[in-house]
Amino acid sequence: MFQYIDQHYEAVSFGGRDLRDGELIRCTFERCSFVGASMEELATSGCRFVECDFRGALLNASTHAESAFLNCNFVEANLFVSAFTGCKMMGSDFSKAQLDGFTAVGGDWSYTNLKHARLSKQDLRGICFKEADLSNANLEKADLRGCDLTRVNLSQTKLKGADLRGAGMDGVNWPSVDVKGVRMDTEQAVLFLRSHGAKVD
Known part of the structure; x- marks a missing residue:
């Protein structure tokens, strides 16, 4: 040593x-x-x-x-x-x-390249992933509460069972995100709906 x-x-x-x-x-x-x-x-x-x-x-x-x-x-x-x-x-x-x-x-972990990373079931709470590339990564059942996911690339990312509540997600390209089985808060749900053309009061 x-x-x-x-x-x-x-x-x-x-x-x-x-x-x-x-x-x-x-x-x-x-x-x-x-x-x-x-x-x-x-x-x-x-x-x-x-x-x-x-x-x-x-x-x-x-x-x-x-x-x-x-x-x-x-x-x-x-x-x-x-x-x-x-x-x-x-x-x-x-x-x-x-x-x-x-x-x-x-x-x-801002601006990191985590393409195809296998991060399922990981406790990632509170981490800053601003503008990171998480495309095609496996984040199934990952705990992402309170993370900064501003402008993160989530294209084809596996998110089933992931918890996104409280995560900052401004600038995310929602139409490219598969939210099936994802836990979201109200603010995120509104962003998702608006990205698909809904008018939310």
């Missing part, structure tokens, strides 16, 4: 390295590569990763608290049972990432 505290790295390659069971505290990584790195059970706290590449990295069972992953690439990364608490993930790409069993508590 290793521990790095208050370190700063810029354009450093950690690709393919064994970084398992390590602890990163208040470290900053800018434009660093972690391609194919073994990062199972890694713990980060208060760290910043800016434009870093985690393609194919193994982040199974890793934990992250109050860390920021800004415009990072997680394509085909393994995030099985990883946990993100109060993290900023803005602009990051999770295409083809393994997200089964992962947990997210609060935080800002």
Whole structure:
């Protein structure tokens, strides 16, 4: 096990390295590569990763608290049972990432690419997903209460059994959303009806 505290790295390659069971505290990584790195059970706290590449990295069972992953690439990364608490993930790409069993508590996931993500039955309450791409994602029975879903792409997203009550949904393209079996509040229902041409007094 290793521990790095208050370190700063810029354009450093950690690709393919064994970084398992390590602890990163208040470290900053800018434009660093972690391609194919073994990062199972890694713990980060208060760290910043800016434009870093985690393609194919193994982040199974890793934990992250109050860390920021800004415009990072997680394509085909393994995030099985990883946990993100109060993290900023803005602009990051999770295409083809393994997200089964992962947990997210609060935080800002604005502008993220979560196409085709399997997030069924997840407790995602209060997370900011502003302008994220959740098209074709599986959010069946997910708890999305209080989320910021402003201008989120929900085209062909599976939402059956999901709870959207209290979520901000301004700018959502409602005609592209399948609301069958979805729990909605009155304000959302009005937005949905108006998007289909109804006049609601």
